[in-house]
Every structure is written in structure tokens, then in C-alpha cells.
Amino acid sequence: VAGIAERGERPRQLAVFGTGETQWGQEYYCGAVHRLIRYFRSDYPPLEIEQMPHGQRHAGAIEAWTDAVLAHYWSNTDADHRRQHA
Template sequence: MNFLIAYATYSGNTKEAAELIADFLEEAGHAVGFHWIGGEPVPDVSRYDALILGSFTWAEGSVPEEVKDFILDVGYKPANTFIFGTGDTQFGGDALFCRASVKLARFYESPLPPLKIEQSPRGGQEEAVRKWAIRVAERLGAGAESQVSY
């Protein structure tokens, strides 16, 4: 499978999560391309089997403007879109935690719930990221679980 991981980041946490997702998918034999939203021209999303879109949550649970611009630039809703988000429960508690990822998953009618990451994915959250990446690949019929050994 050929995945595009597009992400918006300010602090680097969303980029770190994108890289970790890519590591798990690549170890399973999949090809992964990256796009930093707001810093590069938008690639042709139709060249990929799936889009994995990552965003932090902004201003009381909002989707950042650069992510909205990316969506407009793509111009359509790719069928296989999966969402992950980074957030911090100290700002708004559970109600606003990774709220942008929930909104994006609803907008894209994502086949899986969004992956929600508290700040950095390293340490205690790596296993959750790995399991989510496997579910993404399985959802596309890629059988990642049988190809990855940890």
C-alpha cells in the first residue's frame, strides 16, 4: 500500500506522531510519503491508496486554518482517509482534547476513530500508535499485523 501522511505541526508533536506512524507502516512493507501542511505545495493525493491526516487542536477545539486550506487545496474527500491528532488535556480537559481530530474524522467519514495523542507519542503511547497503524493497514486489506514483529 502507498500512504500519504499529511500533518500540521507547531510544537513538533504532530510531526513526531506522523514519523512514528510511518515507521510502523514502513516496517510492515508499505510505502509512505510525507507532506508538511503549510510548508510545501500540496501533492496529488490521488496517487496514494490512503491519506493519513494529522493535526493539532487549536483555539477551543478548532481545526487549524492551514489544515482547512489543505482540505480546500486537495479539492475532494479521498475515500480512505484516516485521522490522528495531538493535544493536551490541560487545555480544556477531555471535552476539547484532540477535538480537531474528531471533527476531521467526522468530515471525512473516516472508517476508524481518530488516534488521539497526548503531547508527544513517544514513551507510553507508542503501543497505541502501533495498534492504530496496524488497524489502518488492515482496514485497507494490507494485512499489516502478520507482517510486523515487535
């Protein structure tokens, strides 16, 4: 991220995910995810998971997030892929 910022680059499409720890307070939970979304002006849905992902519940959340990100990508009329395949 630092290298991207130094070059003044901001990818047009960027999805962000991360893990966090609520024991430090909800205001800090997944703080890096929130800062990256703001910095890159991402309009993709974030994925936030408490601590380390494990089990079926997290696998389902990751799968649902991936599906939502891909649906958003394919529905974006400004996406580079639309121009390449049109």
C-alpha cells in the same frame, strides 16, 4: 485541508491522528481529530495521544493504531486496491 475543501474533494479513505491536551477539558481534547473525522466521513479508527508521543506506551499505541488502520484498509471491499489487484 483548506485546499482539499476548496476543491470540494474528500478522499475515500483517510485515517486521522493527533495529539491533544486534556488540561483544557475533555470536550476539547483532540478536537481537530474529531472535526477532521466528521468532515472527511472517515470510518477509520482515530489515534489520540496526550501531548507529545514518547516512550514505549505511545510507541505501542502507534503500532496498534497502524495495524488497525492497515487491517481496515485491506478489509474494505470498496477500496481501490481491490480493483487494481483483482
